[in-house]
Amino acid sequence: MSLVVQKYGGSSLADADRIRHVARRIAAERATGSSLVVVVSAMGDTTDHLIELAGQITRDPDPREMDRLLATGEYQSCALVTMALHTLGTAAVSLTGAQAGIRTDTAHGRARIANVDPARILRELEAGNVVIVAGFQGSTADSHSAGEITTLGRGGSDTTAVALAARLGAERCEIFTDVEGIFTADPRVVPEARLLPVIGYEEMLELAHQGAQVMQTRAVELGWVNDVEIAVRSTFSDHPGTRIKEDPDVEQRNKVRGLATDRNVAKLTLVAVPDRPGIARGVFAPLADAGINVDMIVQNVGHAGATDLSFTVPRSDLVRARRLLEPIVTEMGARELTVDDSVAKVSIVGAGVQNAPGYAARMFGTLADEGINIEMISTSEIRITCMIGEAHLEKAARALHRAFELERPEAGVPAQAH
Amino acid sequence: MSLVVQKYGGSSLADADRIRHVARRIAAERATGSSLVVVVSAMGDTTDHLIELAGQITRDPDPREMDRLLATGEYQSCALVTMALHTLGTAAVSLTGAQAGIRTDTAHGRARIANVDPARILRELEAGNVVIVAGFQGSTADSHSAGEITTLGRGGSDTTAVALAARLGAERCEIFTDVEGIFTADPRVVPEARLLPVIGYEEMLELAHQGAQVMQTRAVELGWVNDVEIAVRSTFSDHPGTRIKEDPDVEQRNKVRGLATDRNVAKLTLVAVPDRPGIARGVFAPLADAGINVDMIVQNVGHAGATDLSFTVPRSDLVRARRLLEPIVTEMGARELTVDDSVAKVSIVGAGVQNAPGYAARMFGTLADEGINIEMISTSEIRITCMIGEAHLEKAARALHRAFELERPEAGVPAQAH
Numbered sequence: 001m002s003l004v005v006q007k008y009g010g011s012s013l014a015d016a017d018r019i020r021h022v023a024r025r026i027a028a029e030r031a032t033g034s035s036l037v038v039v040v041s042a043m044g045d046t047t048d049h050l051i052e053l054a055g056q057i058t059r060d061p062d063p064r065e066m067d068r069l070l071a072t073g074e075y076q077s078c079a080l081v082t083m084a085l086h087t088l089g090t091a092a093v094s095l096t097g098a099q100a101g102i103r104t105d106t107a108h109g110r111a112r113i114a115n116v117d118p119a120r121i122l123r124e125l126e127a128g129n130v131v132i133v134a135g136f137q138g139s140t141a142d143s144h145s146a147g148e149i150t151t152l153g154r155g156g157s158d159t160t161a162v163a164l165a166a167r168l169g170a171e172r173c174e175i176f177t178d179v180e181g182i183f184t185a186d187p188r189v190v191p192e193a194r195l196l197p198v199i200g201y202e203e204m205l206e207l208a209h210q211g212a213q214v215m216q217t218r219a220v221e222l223g224w225v226n227d228v229e230i231a232v233r234s235t236f237s238d239h240p241g242t243r244i245k246e247d248p249d250v251e252q253r254n255k256v257r258g259l260a261t262d263r264n265v266a267k268l269t270l271v272a273v274p275d276r277p278g279i280a281r282g283v284f285a286p287l288a289d290a291g292i293n294v295d296m297i298v299q300n301v302g303h304a305g306a307t308d309l310s311f312t313v314p315r316s317d318l319v320r321a322r323r324l325l326e327p328i329v330t331e332m333g334a335r336e337l338t339v340d341d342s343v344a345k346v347s348i349v350g351a352g353v354q355n356a357p358g359y360a361a362r363m364f365g366t367l368a369d370e371g372i373n374i375e376m377i378s379t380s381e382i383r384i385t386c387m388i389g390e391a392h393l394e395k396a397a398r399a400l401h402r403a404f405e406l407e408r409p410e411a412g413v414p415a416q417a418h
Numbered sequence: 419m420s421l422v423v424q425k426y427g428g429s430s431l432a433d434a435d436r437i438r439h440v441a442r443r444i445a446a447e448r449a450t451g452s453s454l455v456v457v458v459s460a461m462g463d464t465t466d467h468l469i470e471l472a473g474q475i476t477r478d479p480d481p482r483e484m485d486r487l488l489a490t491g492e493y494q495s496c497a498l499v500t501m502a503l504h505t506l507g508t509a510a511v512s513l514t515g516a517q518a519g520i521r522t523d524t525a526h527g528r529a530r531i532a533n534v535d536p537a538r539i540l541r542e543l544e545a546g547n548v549v550i551v552a553g554f555q556g557s558t559a560d561s562h563s564a565g566e567i568t569t570l571g572r573g574g575s576d577t578t579a580v581a582l583a584a585r586l587g588a589e590r591c592e593i594f595t596d597v598e599g600i601f602t603a604d605p606r607v608v609p610e611a612r613l614l615p616v617i618g619y620e621e622m623l624e625l626a627h628q629g630a631q632v633m634q635t636r637a638v639e640l641g642w643v644n645d646v647e648i649a650v651r652s653t654f655s656d657h658p659g660t661r662i663k664e665d666p667d668v669e670q671r672n673k674v675r676g677l678a679t680d681r682n683v684a685k686l687t688l689v690a691v692p693d694r695p696g697i698a699r700g701v702f703a704p705l706a707d708a709g710i711n712v713d714m715i716v717q718n719v720g721h722a723g724a725t726d727l728s729f730t731v732p733r734s735d736l737v738r739a740r741r742l743l744e745p746i747v748t749e750m751g752a753r754e755l756t757v758d759d760s761v762a763k764v765s766i767v768g769a770g771v772q773n774a775p776g777y778a779a780r781m782f783g784t785l786a787d788e789g790i791n792i793e794m795i796s797t798s799e800i801r802i803t804c805m806i807g808e809a810h811l812e813k814a815a816r817a818l819h820r821a822f823e824l825e826r827p828e829a830g831v832p833a834q835a836h
Contacts, residue, residue: 016474050494056434057498058505065504068512069497072490076468079487080475086483087476094486 003125004029005170007039007135007161011178012235013077014044022235023084025176026130030090035125037168039135039161040081042073063108067137067151071097074134074157082132092130095120097149100131102138102160104150110291111150112218113138113159116167135160155216162219166226173228175215176235181242182207182214184406185259189397192407196258197240200247203257203349206383210347211262220244247351255359256350256404261397263344263390265295266318267375268325272306272335282332283309286324292317296345296378296387306335310376312387315341343375344393347385348400359404360384366403372396421543422447423588425457425553425579429596430653431495432462440653441502443594444548448508453543455586457553457579458499460491481526485555485569489515492552492575500550510548513538515567518549520556520578522568528709529568530636531556531577534585553578573634580637584644591646593633594653599660600625600632602824603677607815610825614676615658618665621675621767624801628765629680638662665769674768674777674822679815681762681808683713684736685793686743690724690753700750701727704742710735714763714796714805724753728794730805733759761793762811765803766818777822778802784821790814 006029008022030036041047050069054061061069078094085092101117124131135157141147152159158175165173182204183193199207201224208217214232223230223244233241273279280299287294292313300308313321318341329337353359363384367374372395376387388396401407424447426440448454459465468487472479479487496512503510519535542549553575559565570577576593583591600622601611617625619642626635632650641648641662651659691697698717705712710731718726731739736759747755771777781802785792790813794805806814819825 016471019475053434053494053498054501057437058501061501062504065497065500065512068514069494072493075490075493076471076487079483080471082483083472083476083479086480094483096486 002034003037003168003170004034005037005039005161005165005168005173007157007173007175008041008081008235009157009175009177010041010044010046010077012176013040013042013081016080018235019043019077019080019084022176023081023088023090025235026081026085027088027090030130034171036130037121037125037133037164037170038081038130039133039157039164040074040077041135041157043077043080046073046076064148067108067149070151071134071137071149074136078132078134085130085132090130091128092132093124094132094134095124096134097137097160098139098147100133100160100164102163104138104140104152106140106148106150107291108148108150110153111138113152113163113222116163118164118167121164121168133160133164152218153216155213155219158216158219159222162222162226162228162230165228165230166222170228172231173223174231174233175219176233177214178235179214180234180237180239181232182212182244182258184257185397185401186212186261189261189394190259190401192401194407194409196242198243198245198247199257200351201244202382203247203351204244206347206349206380207258207260210260210345210349210383210385211264212258212260215244255352256348256406258349259397259400259404259406260347260349261344261393262347263393264315265312265343265345265387266315266339266341267310267312267343267387268318268321269308269310269338269340270325270329270334271308271338273309274333275305275307279309279332282328283325284311286328287313287321290320290324292321292324296376296385298376312343312345312376342390343387344390345385345387346393346396346400347383348404349383351382353382353384362403363400366399367396370395370399420452421455421586421588422452423455423457423579423583423586423591425575425591425593426459426499426653427575427593427595428459428462428464428495430594431458431460431499434498436653437461437495437498437502440594441499441506441508443653444499444503445506445508448548452589454548455539455543455551455582455588456499456548457551457575457582458492458495459553459575461495461498464491464494482566485526485567488569489552489555489567492554496550496552503548503550508548509546510550511542512550512552513542514552515555515578516557516565518551518578518582520581522556522558522570524558524566524568525709526566526568528571529556531570531581531640534581536582536585539582539586551578551582570636571634573631573637576634576637577640580640580644580646580648583646583648584640588646590649591641592649592651593637594651595632596653597632598652598655598657599650600630600662600676602675603815603819604630604679607679607812608677608819610819612825612827614660616661616663616665617675618769619662620800621665621769622662624765624767624798625676625678628678628763628767628801628803629682630676630678633662673770674766674824676767677815677818677822677824678765678767679762679811680765681811682733683730683761683763683805684733684757684759685728685730685761685805686736686739687726687728687756687758688743688747688752689726689756691727692751693723693725697727697750700746701743702729704746705731705739708738708742710739710742714794714803716794730761730763730794760808761805762808763803763805764811764814764818765801766822767801769800771800771802780821781818784817785814788813788817
């Protein structure tokens with residue numbers, strides 16, 4: 001049996017017309033004879049609306065109750081997509097994340113999938129149904145009365161889709177969204193950005209980590225670990241999009257594959273903190289416990305027994321991070337905690353970037369030529385990230401896109417390699 | 419332990435302000451030391467909005483998918499009320515109908531509660547939590563993967579509340595709504611209608627059946643069978659409202675307690691249907707299978723082997739009823755099926771009405787004096803209902819309210835008997 005997993009994002013399901021359009025796509029795929037599992041996000045801005053409603057009630061919602069609230073968006077869309085399929089004469093059934101066998105840990109709001117029990121899905125496929133699964137969610141145990149609903153964090157429906165594709169041994173996993181695929185840069189920032197027909201898992205992971213919001217990073221990780229080839233495609237066209245896969249051609253290509261830009265970043269600095277063991281743990285452990293991701297970290301050379309410690313957090317977590325850190329700062333005898341939320345990150349990503357020193361030099365040189373000051377630098381095996389003033393982000397991205405000739409198709413990779 | 423069950427309707431939870439208001443009421447009750455189980459409906463017109471959304475997708479939604487969709491409204495409100503309680507420092511936890519142990523039959527859209535497993539609620543009460551339960555819904559079995567979500571029909575949250583009060587042996591069951599209690603007539607129709615401090619179960623049941631929309635009839639039945647005293651009160655005042663209970667004073671009072679009016683009615687007539695056995699079953703069995711309630715039935719005296727059969731259905735079910743009956747009419751050789759949707763019902767209700775023939779005479783005489791034609795009559799032990807033209811409904815209700823002196827408080831029943 002040839003099994004396909006598809007996922008449709010919220011903008012693809014924003015109203016009844018779009019839901020009907022998605023249903024027609026699903027029915028057409030089903031008509032080719034594939035068995036189909038379809039993961040859906042909440043309609044349009046439903047999740048944002050629910051977050052706003054909770055915000056009108058409390059600044060600090062209980063994570064369990066928040067998950068109960070947010071999980072309802074996907075319940076609604078999966079019931080509606082199923083109804084739309086019925087009008088087309090396509091047998092279909094909706095399942096909640098819990099019913100679809102998505103078992104998670106207990107970290108409400110950012111739960112990780114522990115395992116997938118496919119029994120119910122397999123039974124429904126066997127019965128000839130297209131199975132519509134509520135994305136973004138799971139439950140901590142099998143039973144209604146013992147299990148708690150959890151959500152997987154923003155973009156979690158991608159993770160649901162890839163986890164199901166892995167567990168079910170799907171032939172294809174298609175992520176349908178409102179863009180045509182993965183681009184060399186965000187086309188809203190760099191108009192000459194080019195669609196990538198193929199990208200490696202690791203490259204995609206770095207791009208996603210550094211602000212490319214097309215896919216949740218955990219979904220890419222899960223695809224990589226389980227060797228699930230993922231297609232990122234547009235709901236509104238027939239373009240084949242971008243395939244995310246283990247990339248054998250990686251060494252033969254331009255080593256910079258893409259550019260990521262990220263405004264959701266803020267810089268915190270502990271000024272004149274005593275330079276002794278345990279300081280870093282004292283700062284970063286409470287942030288980790290609160291689920292706040294620290295990205296770049298720079299510790300200046302100390303003098304007179306004190307040092308400056310700078311790091312970045314998502315700008316959306318800044319208020320929480322500050323509230324957590326302010327008492328600690330006093331406790332550990334630092335002079336003060338300063339905050340800068342007018343910064344941004346620009347990254348170049350490509351297999352082997354780190355091993356070819358010329359790339360770093362070209363990146364720094366390009367920014368210098370544009371008169372842009374680099375405030376922090378971080379690197380991985382396949383990525384170099386510079387923190388700069390947010391005002392310079394677009395200029396930096398365009399200059400780097402040109403400097404690395406990202407608008408030029410790579411040799412040896414046909415534009416539509418399918 | 420003194421246990422109180424409260425239920426708050428959708429208009430009491432229409433926005434964040436009202437949710438906060440409800441939370442303050444709950445917290446105040448909790449502060450008196452009561453253990454509390456609170457059943458909530460969906461916010462404002464959420465359910466209607468979801469029905470409309472489904473209507474944009476299909477005219478004939480799958481009942482299972484419709485239940486999945488509609489159950490989400492109560493998930494949202496119970497999470498939000500719980501968050502609001504947390505801001506007041508009141509420990510609280512939300513449960514879905516399934517988690518609250520509401521087990522139902524499999525009749526999607528109009529499921530009946532089969533039993534209540536109170537284990538989880540008792541555990542949460544034991545832990546000191548106010549338990550907020552999603553009303554209007556249950557599940558067919560205990561397990562997430564095997565159980566299906568069901569809904570209990572419009573007004574089903576009342577039934578959830580009374581079922582929980584019965585199973586938990588609650589001291590009080592309070593239904594909070596946007597009116598101050600049960601009135602002798604709908605105050606929008608009869609301005610001089612008077613609040614009833616007490617009403618018997620049977621009387622309430624007849625009023626609810628005949629169009630008084632304050633409470634779901636099944637909730638009243640369940641209260642009656644289990645001897646649960648139900649208070650119907652306003653969310654927005656401290657008025658004690660109306661107590662629904664076994665009424666020992668029933669024989670000493672004015673025998674007409676209240677008046678019900680109902681515009682949600684349509685009359686169907688099978689003209690010249692052959693007068694032979696099996697006809698009634700042929701007509702009414704398919705309606706019953708479709709969950710359409712037939713209320714008044716009149717069969718005219720037959721002549722020449724044929725008869726006219728008239729009956730009423732809720733006007734909201736008229737399209738479905740007609741679609742079901744049209745093929746049957748031809749099949750059984752009737753001349754035609756006629757439909758009248760400009761009718762309405764007015765009923766007088768009171769223990770012993772039937773045993774005191776003077777009441778019927780006074781009702782028919784009053785309508786005659788107003789020049790109102792009676793099209794059909796039906797009666798029960800404690801009720802007389804007349805079907806009239808909808809245009810005359812208000813005039814009829816006001817005249818009957820005066821004729822039975824319903825604006826006068828009854829002797830021996832203090833206005834606020836608490």
